[in-house]
Amino acid sequence: MEYILEMQNISKTFPGVKALDNVQLQVRPGEVHALMGENGAGKSTLMKILMGIYTMDEGGSITFNGQPYHVHNPKEAMDTGIAMIHQELNPILDMTVYENIFVGREISKNGIVDKKAEIREAQRLIEECGLHVSPTETLRHLTVAQCQLIEIIKAISVNAKVIIMDEPTAAITDREVELLFGHIRRLRDSGVAIIYISHRMDEIFAICDSITVYRDGQYIGSGKTSELNEAALIKMMVGREITDVFPKLEAQIGDTVFEARHITREDKKVRDVSLSVRKGEILGIGGLVGAGRSELVEGIFGMHKLSEGEIFVKGRQVHVHSPADIIKEGVALVTEDRKVTGLNLSGTVNDNITMVAIKKALSNGLYSSAIARKLSAEYIDKLKIKTPSGDQIVGNLSGGNQQKVVISKWLLNDPDVIIMDEPTRGIDVGAKRDIYLLIGDLVQHGKAVILISSEIPELMGVCDRIAVMAEGHFAGEISREQFSQETIMRLASDIAV
Amino acid sequence: MGNKRKISSLISEYFIFIIFIVLVAILAIMKPSFIGPRNLTNIMKQASINGILAFGMMFVIISGAFDMSVGSTLAFSGILAALLGKGQVPLIVPMFVAMLAGLCVGIINGVGIAYGDLPPFIMTLGTQTAVRGLALLACGGNPVTGLSENYRALAAGKILGIPTIAVFTIVVIIICSFVANKTVYGRRVYSCGGNLQAANVSGINTNFIRVSTFAIAGLLAGLCGFLMTSRVTIGQPTAGESYEMDAITACVVGGVSMSGGVGKPLGVVIGTLLITVIANGLDILGVSAYWQKIIKGIIIVAAVLIDVKRKRSKA
Numbered sequence: 001m002e003y004i005l006e007m008q009n010i011s012k013t014f015p016g017v018k019a020l021d022n023v024q025l026q027v028r029p030g031e032v033h034a035l036m037g038e039n040g041a042g043k044s045t046l047m048k049i050l051m052g053i054y055t056m057d058e059g060g061s062i063t064f065n066g067q068p069y070h071v072h073n074p075k076e077a078m079d080t081g082i083a084m085i086h087q088e089l090n091p092i093l094d095m096t097v098y099e100n101i102f103v104g105r106e107i108s109k110n111g112i113v114d115k116k117a118e119i120r121e122a123q124r125l126i127e128e129c130g131l132h133v134s135p136t137e138t139l140r141h142l143t144v145a146q147c148q149l150i151e152i153i154k155a156i157s158v159n160a161k162v163i164i165m166d167e168p169t170a171a172i173t174d175r176e177v178e179l180l181f182g183h184i185r186r187l188r189d190s191g192v193a194i195i196y197i198s199h200r201m202d203e204i205f206a207i208c209d210s211i212t213v214y215r216d217g218q219y220i221g222s223g224k225t226s227e228l229n230e231a232a233l234i235k236m237m238v239g240r241e242i243t244d245v246f247p248k249l250e251a252q253i254g255d256t257v258f259e260a261r262h263i264t265r266e267d268k269k270v271r272d273v274s275l276s277v278r279k280g281e282i283l284g285i286g287g288l289v290g291a292g293r294s295e296l297v298e299g300i301f302g303m304h305k306l307s308e309g310e311i312f313v314k315g316r317q318v319h320v321h322s323p324a325d326i327i328k329e330g331v332a333l334v335t336e337d338r339k340v341t342g343l344n345l346s347g348t349v350n351d352n353i354t355m356v357a358i359k360k361a362l363s364n365g366l367y368s369s370a371i372a373r374k375l376s377a378e379y380i381d382k383l384k385i386k387t388p389s390g391d392q393i394v395g396n397l398s399g400g401n402q403q404k405v406v407i408s409k410w411l412l413n414d415p416d417v418i419i420m421d422e423p424t425r426g427i428d429v430g431a432k433r434d435i436y437l438l439i440g441d442l443v444q445h446g447k448a449v450i451l452i453s454s455e456i457p458e459l460m461g462v463c464d465r466i467a468v469m470a471e472g473h474f475a476g477e478i479s480r481e482q483f484s485q486e487t488i489m490r491l492a493s494d495i496a497v
Numbered sequence: 498m499g500n501k502r503k504i505s506s507l508i509s510e511y512f513i514f515i516i517f518i519v520l521v522a523i524l525a526i527m528k529p530s531f532i533g534p535r536n537l538t539n540i541m542k543q544a545s546i547n548g549i550l551a552f553g554m555m556f557v558i559i560s561g562a563f564d565m566s567v568g569s570t571l572a573f574s575g576i577l578a579a580l581l582g583k584g585q586v587p588l589i590v591p592m593f594v595a596m597l598a599g600l601c602v603g604i605i606n607g608v609g610i611a612y613g614d615l616p617p618f619i620m621t622l623g624t625q626t627a628v629r630g631l632a633l634l635a636c637g638g639n640p641v642t643g644l645s646e647n648y649r650a651l652a653a654g655k656i657l658g659i660p661t662i663a664v665f666t667i668v669v670i671i672i673c674s675f676v677a678n679k680t681v682y683g684r685r686v687y688s689c690g691g692n693l694q695a696a697n698v699s700g701i702n703t704n705f706i707r708v709s710t711f712a713i714a715g716l717l718a719g720l721c722g723f724l725m726t727s728r729v730t731i732g733q734p735t736a737g738e739s740y741e742m743d744a745i746t747a748c749v750v751g752g753v754s755m756s757g758g759v760g761k762p763l764g765v766v767i768g769t770l771l772i773t774v775i776a777n778g779l780d781i782l783g784v785s786a787y788w789q790k791i792i793k794g795i796i797i798v799a800a801v802l803i804d805v806k807r808k809r810s811k812a
Contacts, residue, residue, distance in 0.1 A: 051698075075700025090698060092691035094758045103688050104699030106681045113681055154699075 003063075004029040004193050005050075005082075005162050010060040012045050019045045020056075023219040025212055027162065032184060032194045034204045034225070037214040037237055038428035039398045043197055046214070047164050051077045051084050065161060075104065083160035085168055091139045091147045098122035098135040101154050125153045129183060144289065145176040152183060156192075163187065164195045169203060170426055173288040173454065175493065181207050199428060201230055201245075202457070213237055238430050246461025247433065249440030253464065254279030256315075257448045258331065258417040260300050263309035269295040272308075273474045275467050277417065277448040282439060284463030285452045287492045292472040293452045294336050297419050301333045302326055313417065327356065332410035336421040336452075338399075342406040345395035349387050350376040352394050352405050357413040379408035384434060400431025407438065418442060419450040424458065436462055456485050468492050512803060513752060513764065517771050524778040531781055541663040544773040546571075546721050546728075548666045548766070550740055551747035552673040553717035555765045556710040558748050559677070561690035561757030562617035564711060566606060566624040567718040567744060571737035573632040574598040574722030579641035579732025582648040591648070591726075596719035602628055603715020607708030625741070632734040641732030652727035662724050669717065674762035686710060690757025746772055746793070750800040772796070 005027040012020040020042045027033045035043045048054040050062070052071035062069040064080065071077045074084070092100055098118045107117045122135035131149050139147055148168060155163045165184075169177050184194055184207055196208055204211065205225060212222035213236040220236050234245075259276040270292045277283040285293045299306050302320040311318050313329040320326045323333070335341040343352055350369065353376040354361040361372040376390045383404045387397055394405055403423060410418060420439070424432045439449050439462060453459050459466050460483045468475045468491035476491040524531045550567050557564045574595035581591040602624055609620040654661045677683040688696040689706045697703045721740075726732050751768025753760030772793065779789045 053698075073700065074698050078700055084698070086698060090692060090695035092688055092695055092758065094691050094754075095687065099684065099687075103696065104685075104701045106684055108681045111681050112679050113684055 003027060004065060005069075006063040007046070007050070008061045008063075010046060010049060010062075011057040012042075012049060012054060013057055019217050020049075021217045023214060023217070026222070027193045027195060028210075029161070029193050030188055030191045031209040032188055032196050032207050034208040034211040035195060035197045035214070036204065036211055036233065037220075038430055039400060040216070041214040041237075042217040043214055044166065045217075047084060047166065047195070047197070050082060050164065078105075078158045078160065081159065081161040082164070083155035083158050083162075084164040084166065085148075085151045085155055086166055091150065093140045094138065096136050096138055097126070097133055097142075097150055100139055100150055101125065101135075101157060103154075105158070121157075122153075125157055129153055129156075130179075145172040145179075148172055148176075148180070149183070152180075156187065160192065162193045162195065164197070166197045167199070167426065168196075169198060169200065173290070174456070174489070175288060177203070199426070200455070201233070204233075205230070215239060234429060237428075245429070245433070246458065247436050247440060248462060249437070249444055251280040251440070251443040252446075253281045254446070257313065258450075259312040261310045261312075263296060263299055263311075264307050265295060265299045266305040266307045269472055270299055271472050273469065273472075275450075275474070277450055279416075279446050279448055280443045281465065282443055282449045282451055282463045284459035284466040285450065285469060286454075286456060286459050286466050286488050287469035287475070289454060290471075291469040291492065293469050294421050295472070296469065297333060297421060297450070297452065300326070301331070301419070327413065327415075330414070330416040332356075332413060332415035332418045334403075334406050334410060334418065334420040334423055336425070338402055338406050343394050343402060345393075347394060348391050349380065349385070349394055349397075349405055350390040353379055353390075353408045353412060356409050360412065375412060376408070379412065383408055383438060398427075398431075400427035400434070403427055403431070403435065404438075407435070411442075415447070417448045417450070419452075421452045422454065423451070424453070424455075432458075456488050459488070460485070513750060513767055513771065513800070517767050517774070520771070520774060520778070524774070524781070528778075528781050531778060536777070536781070538660060540770075540773055540777050541666075542660050542728075543777060544769050545660070545662045545666040546725055547740065547743050547747060547773065548769045549669050549717050549721050549724075550714075550744035551751075551765050551769050552669055552762070553714035554741070554744040555673070555748050555753055555760060555762065556677070556686055557617075557714045558745070558753050558755060559690045559757060559760050560686050560707055560710040561693060562610060562707065562710070563621070563745055563755070564603075564606060564714045565618065565621040565741050566602060566628060567714055567721075568737035568740035569625045569628040569632065570599050570602045570715055570718035571722040571725060571740060572734055573602070573628050573635065574719040575726040575736050576632050576635045576641060576722075576732045576734055578723040579644060579726045580635070582644045582726065582732075583641070585645060588648055588651065592720070592723045595723035596716050599715040599717070599719020599722065600712055601715070602718070603712040604708060606715065607711030610711065611704040611707040629734075636732060636734050638734065640734070641726075644726070644730055644732075648727055649730045652724060662728060665720070665724060669720070670762070670766060673713075677762050682706075682709075687758055690759075692758070743772065746797050750796065755801070 003026045007025040010020055010023050011018070023042065023046065025046065037043050045054060049056045052073045064082065069080065071080060092103065101122050102118050107114045107121065119135045126133060126135060129149060131146065133142060133146055139150070168180060172180065188194060198204060208225050210222060210224050211228060211233065213220040215237060256276050256278050261274045263273045264271050273296055275283065287293050298304050300311060302322045302325055311320055313331060318326060318329050339345060344355065350372045354372045358367065361368055361375060363371060373390050380387060380390060385404045386401050394402060397405065423435055439451065443449055451459065451463060465477065465479050466483065466488060467477045468488055470492055478487055530536060553567065554564060577598050578591035578595040581594055606621050606624055609615045610617050652662045656664050685696065685701050685706050688701060689703050693703055725736055747768040748760065748765055749755060750771055751764030753765060775792065775796065776789060779792065
């Protein structure tokens, strides 16, 4: 038996859309197999069929472990030996570690939970994984990375032969990624096959043995990682060549437009951080997750109380008590989590784009949907937002296009300083490039941009200057000529600074 | 730091318990008759019906929903029990029928919410209204009188010095606490309320769990109907109005989170006793019914405020 999992002629039709068209996937035991493709390529649909969440169209066949494979729900899939770690993390925050590990398949006798056995077993699994948490700790008290590892432990504990990991590194830091990779290698060496979905090219080459690429619901090809390079892979994914992944447009750098001095948050998550940005400049903020980068900009933006600090916009001091105070001065914040703080997901594209600068859509003091439609049409066109119309519900758009809507909403308010917190998280190569070009275009028009990103190559590719934070402090600053991955990593992990 | 966190979480966890003790102490000092055997029996009786309803409600709230219909269900099943309790049939028959009726209402609620994807508020508001209508219809709008001697004596009686009606409550509390704390089913109710999607992808039949919690709430509301009829010795179609609010209050005050996934049976016991003691104590002190309502309202908001603050400090 060469393959542990073989999917042949898989199609899936949704009303009006063919999400998958006769695709295939072959996974060997003991390999890490990457699924690649832009958003909408069909990777998630394929995995949902595998987990029994969707039913495939007639004519496809799946063989697992040499046997025909038919499951109707995730539980059956897990019982058969396939587990999935979902992109949207699924911990139950108010429950303990051991309860989370055994959710859905509690150790029990006559319907009564054997709590002691669960704790004992959880302790064993945690130790095996080299994790240092108590099985009785509540997940609310753990970090995102620890929660992620708990999810992995959960998958291991069902004795899965195939584990699907959908963007497992989306929310964790580089240091934790290394830990995760260690676990993945151990699993692989013990004969488990891992199906790995990620948008991060460097990870694919670091951890995966083979790759299968999909595009627009079609199977494009597969091969060994050692026989492919980045350019070839991108070409397979987007169907055309993208020469520079991080396009950098030249812009005229002018006077300082924004300055924050000695920012200290009342909750001490940020302590004494100062930064400034000039007209036409892109300032990057790097650091590990939890370094206080988002907390810093949220503090500046009036979403959290500051115990100390001064903020200057265009040379004038601004007293920020709420976001409205600083928005008025021409500062915009594209928040990290577009679904929570960026968008009204059940509103239309028009509603969302006019959310901040609603005054521009007024006619005689009343909201005019005609004006709103016109304003948003301009941005839909300018930012190339892929939507049937401005009346489309935002929740139905892809991640990249949702992100463009958030950015449009701020641009309509005509800000001078735009702060973007992880604007490219979870969106595909093509959409990322659009966002870099947009940032370049903004600074060319004399705006200043502050960009927070956990992806160091992205910061190095796009920014003029990078400020690095560590543990709530300012750890150092590097200008473009001095950019190097090592320097940034060293600053980011330097706790003593 | 770990120790400090433990202490503060202990305090917040037992905060309501402390309030309860302090309140009892104050009342006992101001009016010694408050802790007299007579009044304690009285409190037990008063807390009984709400205690049973609150325990049904507890499962629903922990699973992430709430049930507005239990008061009406109580009235409807109480009428059915009264109609059957007029003759000489064994009391088990009206009890069984009342609980069955409650179970049916609960299942309808649950199916509408889990499978029909209706918001719990809308679905149970609908059944609250409709089932109240059923109660009125079943008795032609008039109270059902002429219950058998046995049936009337049930709620007034005592077992080992404890009011029979309170014995029912204690049995319900013991069973429900066991189910919530110890069984796989109980654990899964918490999972559904904690994160429905996570429970679903972990292979839990979340629709079944959600329907079943409403079924439990309905079943216990039916039991309450049976007991209520005995206690007031007639079947009242208007019985139990706004009782769902008292049940929800008992849960929330007892630390059951309205966002689901959090709550302990012991908390619900304390919550029930607390609001009963407040009402009873204020009665004894001669505080007007109008003020009592104001005080109760403040307590509900304060309890939830504590819950919200506690969550935030943890996050």
